[in-house]
Amino acid sequence: MEIIVAQNAGFCFGVKRAIETAQKAAENNNPVYSLGPLIHNPQEVERLKNAGIIPIEEIGEGNGKTIIIRSHGTTPEKLQEIVEKGYVVEDATCPFVKKAQILAQKLTNEGYQVVVVGDKKHPEVQGIVGWSGYKALVVENPEEAARLPFYPKIAVIAQTTQKSENFWQVVEVIKKKGGEVKPFNTICHATQTRQEESRKLATEVEVMLVVGGKNSANTKKLAQICAATNTPTYLVEEASEIKPEWLAGKAKVGITAGASTPAWIIEEVRKKVEQMASLEQALLEIKPVKEG
Ligand code: F3S
Incomplete structure (x- = not known):
């Protein structure tokens, strides 16, 4: 296998x-x-x-x-x-977060009203706002952006985990207000890369294991993406949950994991699959004993 x-x-x-x-x-x-x-x-x-x-x-x-x-x-x-x-x-x-912090500080000093697209309660966003001297405003979506007053110079930056679509929609809404608008795409593509790679892997294997917390939003999303390829997909928190029948007769198994899953848990899952594969192989190799 x-x-x-x-x-x-x-x-x-x-x-x-x-x-x-x-x-x-x-x-x-x-x-x-x-x-x-x-x-x-x-x-x-x-x-x-x-x-x-x-x-x-x-x-x-x-x-x-x-x-x-x-x-x-x-x-x-x-x-x-x-x-x-x-x-x-x-x-x-993270250097990607640092970049957003530096931009918030620099652009505020240059007289721009900085707008951060993101989640107001998230520590990353609160940090970025802090680097602007607490002058940056935070909007979560285009609706909130529409309620912003007019500023002659606006710079828009993104929380690193924002969806591109939401960021650019906010930029469009702000542009309609007139004045100078400078967007800085500070989105990090780690999540998107993980999702795209997992989707591709799911199309290349016969069964997919997604490792991560059952209440982790990004792990569940990964499992949905993999399942949407029609490859049987199982979400497991740890190696002991893997059932031999999921792997029976399969030649190619794919493993991916959510953003909060440590490497050692992924490795335990990989080892378990390996053990099950060799056990299955050993059982196949046992020849029936001839009678008489
Ligand atoms: Fe940095 Fe992107 Fe991770 S911003 S912390 S590499 S999700």
């Missing part, structure tokens, strides 16, 4: 980088802290805690301990507070 794991299965580049930064820091100065959990996956948060990477929400006295800024980034005020409290900062803000 051939087992193919999608290249972009699981964590995106930014999250992988933040975890690696934290692990490296914990080797030298254990424990280290992260400002909020590095990833929304309870098993991975637990594993990181055991490795001395502790998520905190309140910033106490640092006493020279290291604090990791997660991939979503944070505000300049928070960064300053952390330094003043005596922490060593390891900034693992």
